[in-house]
Amino acid sequence: MKRTGKKPATDRNFVVALSRGLDVLRAFQPNDGLLGNQEIAARTNLPKPTVSRLTYTLTKLGYLTPVPRFEKYQLTPAAMALGYTALANLGIRHLSEPFREEVMRATGGAVAVGGRDRQSMIYFGQSRGSETVGVQLDVGSRVPIATSAMGRAYFWALEEEERSSLLRDLREHYGSRWPKLRDGLERSGETVAKYGFAISVGDWHDDIGAAGVALRLNDGTGPYAFNCGAPAFRFTEERLITDIGPRLLAMVRNIEATLGGMAPQFKKEAGKKLKSGGKVARVAEGIR
Structure with a gap:
């Protein structure tokens, strides 16, 4: 993945909220299974309240599924489909x-x-x-x-x-x-x-x-x-x-x-x- 030389703080076209949401999805690794807000916060260096809002939003959008028993989340087929589409291309x-x-x-x-x-x-x-x-x-x-x-x-x-x-x-x-x-x-x-x-x-x-x-x-x-x-x-x-x-x-x-x-x-x-x-x-x- 190529990255531009501009820093997000100086790039008016850069959408920080979108970037953070993708960081949350990126936090899930192939063998993880379930991740909680605290684990995601540690991996992304984002504040836990921010992570909580992002996981809530991604759940509403259908990219994460909450597992209440463990207070954690897992990726849904919709999220995984993004990766498989990229692989197909x-x-x-x-x-x-x-x-x-x-x-x-x-x-x-x-x-x-x-x-x-x-x-x-x-x-x-x-x-x-x-x-x-x-x-x-x-x-x-x-x-x-x-x-x-x-x-x-x-x-x-x-x-x-x-x-x-x-x-x-x-x-x-x-x-x-x-x-x-x-x-x-x-x-x-x-x-x-x-x-x-x-x-x-x-x-x-x-x-x-x-x-x-x-x-x-x-x-x-x-x-x-x-x-x-x-x-x-x-x-x-x-x-x-x-x-x-x-x-x-x-x-x-x-x-x-x-x-x-x-x-x-x-x-x-x-x-x-x-x-x-x-x-x-x-x-x-x-x-x-």
Whole structure:
């Protein structure tokens, strides 16, 4: 999801009440089930009286159902229909499925495609086999941009203005934790420049190793990103660099070719990126 550079406080067209209502719906995660006003307030950083009014309104509109016994709410089919409609409109999810399945079978890893939602990437397509029981992620799951392979690949695929805006969001979101996360994100830029893909080994989750590759489209949407992950003892850093990453990169290039674009020559592209003083090196300075 792209976000504009304008802050809501200075944007006369920004409807704060609508934004807060959507924040309440966004607070529900795939495995939550029921949430109360206090839990929603904690997740959204909204005052509890405001949350109470919003949940009341969303109930009246049919997007939430109250469960009086527990003094909590759950999403209704009407709310979930919004997400399923969005999924149906994401052609890349369906187009990429056979490619994802092929890489899943070849590597034994879980292969997913996702897009940005604030400081996270959200899965909207997932291919997972019996060998990936250690990766408990599915459609609707979120992974952080700063530490996941998918998020890092997405980050370095952004245009400079969008990347700068995202950097401000990440600094604000992580606060005192940002310097450590910034270092990992900067190193991932060098990996993307050298190999064409990002990796994450224990950075997001101690037991997960993954590679990530961004997909750029010519229709103004995205970018999106793919990842391929498995338990870290199987997807070591060496295997990610020599096997998993190149396979995933080739998969994304094939998807680009299927969409009608010209698949770039990987070796030539990597050589250009490795030149000293290149774009990645300049951009990395802005991470600080």
